[in-house]
Amino acid sequence: MFSSADLYSEDYQYQYFSEKNEYVPFSDYIPKVRMHYYTVPHYLEDYYLLFGMKLYYNENSLRKNIEMLKTALNSRFRHPSQALVKIETEDEYLKYRKLMFMHINIMIMRNYLKIGSRYDKRNIKFYDETFAKDINDSLDIARKMYEEAIPYWDEAKRLAEEASRIKITTKLSNIESERYRIITGDLDFRKIINTHISGVDKKQEKLKNFIAATPQQ
Known part of the structure; x- marks a missing residue:
């Protein structure tokens, strides 16, 4: 199950554009030429850039992506x-952060749907x-993954607004x-997810009839 810490990341109110230099983290003065800044992820953007989807992926790859993206949040x-793009104003930086949070939540949601x-x-x-019993168990897992995706879509929609x-x-x-x-309603994953869950319910109802009709051994 997801935790609230995974879903609702903290957006630090950075003071980079303030004249009060004491608010700038000491770590920002460390020279970035050090090799570990290129090999070890430190910031949200670092984890985001590590995300990759191979042509042939398995469930393990999807779960690794989810955990990495949750770490990014x-x-x-x-x-x-x-930053990943040129930032010139504080408002631009604020919107940049909200958009990145939104996009990463959508990426997590998509990976849950893929699983x-x-x-x-x-x-x-x-x-x-x-194979009614085995298929029914498999559909239980599918439903759980679809339900796991819902909070990430809701959070992405909130951030988009x-x-x-x-x-x-x-x-x-x-x-x-x-x-x-998202804000125009052209992209609505809640409808898509609800359709998937509704489909699972209908298929499981049919499987229950199969299981009930099967003689117990």
């Missing part, structure tokens, strides 16, 4: 000068009666497009 952001689809069965045929209140456009073009599709 609980990590600090890089200094604005080291769920591996346990889901497209159709129940008459000859599946022989918050980011939209900041009336500037960042250079995160693809993520900005994703945000726009």
Whole structure:
């Protein structure tokens, strides 16, 4: 099960644009030329850049991606000068952080859906009666994965709405497009997830009839 710490990451109110230098973390003065800054992830962006989806992936790869992305949600952001895109104002940096949180929540959600689809069965045929119990157990796992995805979608939608209140456009073009599709309703994963869960319920109802009709040995 997910924890609230995984889902709701803390967005530090950085004072990088303040004249009060004492608010700048000491770690930001450490020279970035040190080799471990290139080999060991420290910040949210570092974990985000490590994310990768192979052409042929398995459940273990998906779960590793989920854990890495959850770690990203609980990590600090890089200094604005080291961000993934050019940052010039404090408002731009605020929107940048909200968009990154939004996008990572969506990535986690998608990975849960991918795991769920591996346990889901497209159709129940008459000859599946022989394996009804095993298929039903598999569908239980699929349903659990679909339900795990819901809070991450809800959080992504909330962040998209918050980011939209900041009336500037960042250079995160693809993520900005994703945000726009969410707030306009063009992208609604809640409907997709509910459809998957409803489909699982219907298939399990059919399997229950198979199991009930099977003589107990």
